[in-house]
Amino acid sequence: MMDVGRHPRVKVLTLSEVTSVKGYVGNFDVTVHKKARLVDENECTACGICTEDCPVVMPDEFNMGLSSRKAIYIPFPQAVPSAYVINPEECLGSDPIICGKCMKACEKGCIDFDMKDREIELKVGTVIVATGMDVYDPQEMDEYGYTRYENVITSMEFERLINAGGPTKGEIIRFTDRRAPRSIAFIQCVGSRSSKKGGPYCSNICCMNTVKDTLMLKEHYPEMDVKVFYIDIMAFGKGFEDLFRRSKGEGVRYIRGLPGQIREDPDTKNLVLTVENTATNELEKHDAEMVVLSLGVKPREDAKGTQEMLTLQTTSDGFYLEAHPKLQPVDSATKGIFFAGCAESPKDIKDSVTQASASSARAMRLMNSGEITIEAITAIVNEKKCKVCGICVKVCPYNAITLDKDNKIPAHVNEAACSGCGTCAAECPTDAITMRHFTDIQIESQIDSILEEDPADKILTFACNWCSYAGADFAGVSRLQYPPQVRLIRTMCSGRVDKKFIWRAFEKGAPVVLVSGCHFGDCHYIDANHWTQKRIEKIWKRMKKLGIRKERLQLEWISAAEGVRFSGVMKKMAELKATVTSEEIEDTRRLLEKQKRGK
Amino acid sequence: MAESSSGELRIGVYVCHCGLNIAGTVDCDAVARFAEGLANVVISKENEYICSEPGQQLIQDDIKEHGLNRVVVASCSPRLHEPTFRRACSQAGLNPYLMEMANLREQCSWVHSSQPREATEKAKDLVKAAISRVRALEPQEEMKVPVAKSSLVIGGGVAGIQAALDLADSGYQVYLVEKKPSIGGIMAQLDKTFPTMDCSI
Ligand code: SF4
Ligand code: SF4
Ligand code: SF4
Ligand code: SF4
Numbered sequence: 001m002m003d004v005g006r007h008p009r010v011k012v013l014t015l016s017e018v019t020s021v022k023g024y025v026g027n028f029d030v031t032v033h034k035k036a037r038l039v040d041e042n043e044c045t046a047c048g049i050c051t052e053d054c055p056v057v058m059p060d061e062f063n064m065g066l067s068s069r070k071a072i073y074i075p076f077p078q079a080v081p082s083a084y085v086i087n088p089e090e091c092l093g094s095d096p097i098i099c100g101k102c103m104k105a106c107e108k109g110c111i112d113f114d115m116k117d118r119e120i121e122l123k124v125g126t127v128i129v130a131t132g133m134d135v136y137d138p139q140e141m142d143e144y145g146y147t148r149y150e151n152v153i154t155s156m157e158f159e160r161l162i163n164a165g166g167p168t169k170g171e172i173i174r175f176t177d178r179r180a181p182r183s184i185a186f187i188q189c190v191g192s193r194s195s196k197k198g199g200p201y202c203s204n205i206c207c208m209n210t211v212k213d214t215l216m217l218k219e220h221y222p223e224m225d226v227k228v229f230y231i232d233i234m235a236f237g238k239g240f241e242d243l244f245r246r247s248k249g250e251g252v253r254y255i256r257g258l259p260g261q262i263r264e265d266p267d268t269k270n271l272v273l274t275v276e277n278t279a280t281n282e283l284e285k286h287d288a289e290m291v292v293l294s295l296g297v298k299p300r301e302d303a304k305g306t307q308e309m310l311t312l313q314t315t316s317d318g319f320y321l322e323a324h325p326k327l328q329p330v331d332s333a334t335k336g337i338f339f340a341g342c343a344e345s346p347k348d349i350k351d352s353v354t355q356a357s358a359s360s361a362r363a364m365r366l367m368n369s370g371e372i373t374i375e376a377i378t379a380i381v382n383e384k385k386c387k388v389c390g391i392c393v394k395v396c397p398y399n400a401i402t403l404d405k406d407n408k409i410p411a412h413v414n415e416a417a418c419s420g421c422g423t424c425a426a427e428c429p430t431d432a433i434t435m436r437h438f439t440d441i442q443i444e445s446q447i448d449s450i451l452e453e454d455p456a457d458k459i460l461t462f463a464c465n466w467c468s469y470a471g472a473d474f475a476g477v478s479r480l481q482y483p484p485q486v487r488l489i490r491t492m493c494s495g496r497v498d499k500k501f502i503w504r505a506f507e508k509g510a511p512v513v514l515v516s517g518c519h520f521g522d523c524h525y526i527d528a529n530h531w532t533q534k535r536i537e538k539i540w541k542r543m544k545k546l547g548i549r550k551e552r553l554q555l556e557w558i559s560a561a562e563g564v565r566f567s568g569v570m571k572k573m574a575e576l577k578a579t580v581t582s583e584e585i586e587d588t589r590r591l592l593e594k595q596k597r598g599k
Numbered sequence: 600m601a602e603s604s605s606g607e608l609r610i611g612v613y614v615c616h617c618g619l620n621i622a623g624t625v626d627c628d629a630v631a632r633f634a635e636g637l638a639n640v641v642i643s644k645e646n647e648y649i650c651s652e653p654g655q656q657l658i659q660d661d662i663k664e665h666g667l668n669r670v671v672v673a674s675c676s677p678r679l680h681e682p683t684f685r686r687a688c689s690q691a692g693l694n695p696y697l698m699e700m701a702n703l704r705e706q707c708s709w710v711h712s713s714q715p716r717e718a719t720e721k722a723k724d725l726v727k728a729a730i731s732r733v734r735a736l737e738p739q740e741e742m743k744v745p746v747a748k749s750s751l752v753i754g755g756g757v758a759g760i761q762a763a764l765d766l767a768d769s770g771y772q773v774y775l776v777e778k779k780p781s782i783g784g785i786m787a788q789l790d791k792t793f794p795t796m797d798c799s800i
Contacts, residue, residue, distance in 0.1 A: 001783055004760045009767040013776045018753055026746030032776055062788065079781035122774050125747040130759035132784055159789055216791060341758025349757055349792055356761035363750055364769055372746045376696060376739035416744050437696055442735040449731035473676045476705030484717040488706060
């Protein structure tokens with residue numbers, strides 16, 4: 001921690017939040033909002049004199065509210081930067097009539113109430129997302145009585161109590177009578193492995209954390225009666241089984257089964273746990289003077305915001321999704337963005353460090369040569385065909401297109417800024433835009449080929465590279481079966497799917513057509529899929545006008561993690577296809593042909 | 600169109616077994632023979648593992664020997680191996696954008712494993728569509744852009760700190776952004792940590 005604070009090439013920005021990331025791999029433009037600390041972090045020597053006179057007393061979040069701090073405080077003794085901070089929401093103010101005591105106390109004059117929030121602009125080549133996780137809040141678990149019984153505490157609170165630097169200097173005490181409990185019960189999987197409360201997944205760290213806690217207890221209090229209630233003890237890592245055995249050797253009792261209920265004796269404030277021991281199949285009652293809830297881990301509350309800002313994807317549990325579960329475990333699907341730590345899934349310190357080193361190596365691999373090759377999938381404008389209508393400028397999520405309406409200067413694509421979604425090419429009314437490697441002719445040749453034989457049997461599906469095509473791959477990896485009539489045409493983004501592709505498919509006898517892409521907010525090209533939706537809605541309207549059943553064109557959002565959903569949608573498409581008769585297909589074909597000739 | 604710009608089309612088709620991953624369901628021989636009969640296909644071969652070194656070598660040799668100017672690899676998802684085969688083609692002097700993949704594994708053999716006959720028919724159709732597409736492909740030049748040798752690390756917990764140190768020690772500029780007034784994250788709140796039972800800070 002100290003090393004990073006002192007490193008000449010690391011700029012630590014605390015009280016800071018990334019508010020926007022624009023650009024592309026190798027060239028990200030980042031805006032950081034840095035809140036005013038109101039204390040000069042370079043000058044402050046962390047002497048602490050300023051806190052003495054501060055009249056505002058607040059619960060100390062670092063100690064889980066088990067101790068207090070002032071409105072001007074240092075988060076914890078080893079904090080980096082080693083400087084005090086004022087919480088402006090708690091502070092009474094610098095006006096000498098009201099307060100301003102700290103300012104008077106600090107002779108060095110580090111306290112500056114005029115300090116303003118700042119916007120910092122950065123240019124970076126790569127981004128590492130190490131946003132971490134939140135700890136499960138057990139308040140909804142009424143059966144364990146966390147909100148009602150004072151001697152039921154969380155594993156995080158326990159952590160602060162047993163810490164020599166914590167509020168009790170390492171003593172475990174009961175809140176009700178300030179003495180060490182004679183017996184302690186740990187309850188595992190609080191907020192984990194449950195479909196009802198918390199997450200359905202294993203939080204990975206809580207079992208070993210409890211094993212560690214029991215060993216520390218046995219060291220401090222050899223006589224204490226320590227029990228652990230669990231579903232399974234997950235001790236799969238290197239050295240883990242050893243610790244677990246040591247804990248059992250020290251006399252810690254492991255009881256298989258989670259308590260259904262905890263009750264407090266109103267006089268002694270002791271707790272009674274009722275549990276079905278699944279090893280013996282007996283209903284048992286256990287007494288404990290203190291209960292520790294071993295909390296699980298969940299995605300950060302602000303994970304969604306970061307996800308949208310960086311166009312990331314998540315698995316159904318809310319943790320970020322890696323580009324490939326085995327072969328690219330620290331890459332995101334967006335080039336140049338990597339994951340480290342619990343943002344991707346719950347993990348312990350060793351795994352977090354391993355993953356962090358892996359992602360920094362992956363990042364260096366990209367930056368090392370000083371230049372990067374951009375895939376040649378970009379838009380090109382044919383200036384002669386361009387009518388300077390400005391539609392492409394409006395739809396481009398990357399502001400990559402410029403034109404000058406007044407001077408009739410046709411559209412121009414900045415190749416370095418173009419990410420290749422193809423939305424402009426799909427929307428241009430005069431077909432003036434060519435999408436390299438995904439040209440109209442290339443895509444139409446796939447449509448024609450698929451519908452050349454038995455078109456009535458085919459389920460033509462447009463799938464975007466990042467979400468629905470990846471979802472189809474995931475269905476494959478999971479061996480989920482679906483009807484073999486499905487044919488996918490891959491485009492980078494659903495925004496590329498030109499309306500004329502869809503009309504062409506119906507013209508060639510397609511019974512049904514599916515356009516699929518990323519969920520809103522997941523779109524790899526910021527929000528290009530909004531244009532897909534608008535376009536499809538227009539086509540539906542037109543279909544209705546022409547008397548073509550609009551159900552025959554479907555739009556579905558399927559994420560890269562939704563293999564199950566993909567195969568489900570495909571089954572639904574097959575059912576839909578079964579409702580389309582050959583007469584219906586033929587009518588549509590004739591109708592569209594007539595239309596075309598009419599034009 | 601492509602034909603006029605690059606003369607006669609000469610397509611090579613490679614149907615991958617992926618061990619039994621594809622060949623266990625799809626009749627790869629039938630698919631390769633079917634492709635052989637399609638217009639512009641000069642050679643059509645099966646291979647045990649086309650992504651292997653000898654597999655890639657086979658494609659490269661054929662490009663040179665038979666003057667192939669289009670390649671279709673019918674194997675797994677392009678999301679996995681498109682870079683592999685693009686590189687192989689490019690090393691053999693063929694523009695990498697003249698290679699197309701047909702996804703016979705993730706989107707065929709694995710999802711229709713109980714219907715080998717239908718899966719084989721679908722595989723043929725997928726290869727046919729890929730051949731249609733490859734006919735229309737054009738060579739592309741990739742653009743090189745400079746890369747900023749700096750990283751943004753979002754989050755100053757144990758993972759962020761480690762990533763920042765690794766990058767900075769290797770000579771890259773790092774910006775470590777943390778919401779709270781101090782870095783350290785949840786790790787800083789822990790006393791001893793498993794499995795070594797030592798202090799975490
Ligand atoms: S000015 Fe604010 S921070 Fe300073 S002593 Fe008064 S209340 Fe505390
Ligand atoms: S949408 Fe097409 S016609 Fe309109 S400005 Fe863009 S390129 Fe020109
Ligand atoms: S392809 Fe997409 S990113 Fe590129 S210019 Fe067109 S709309 Fe913009
Ligand atoms: S190319 Fe793909 S399908 Fe073929 S062996 Fe390699 S992994 Fe398997």
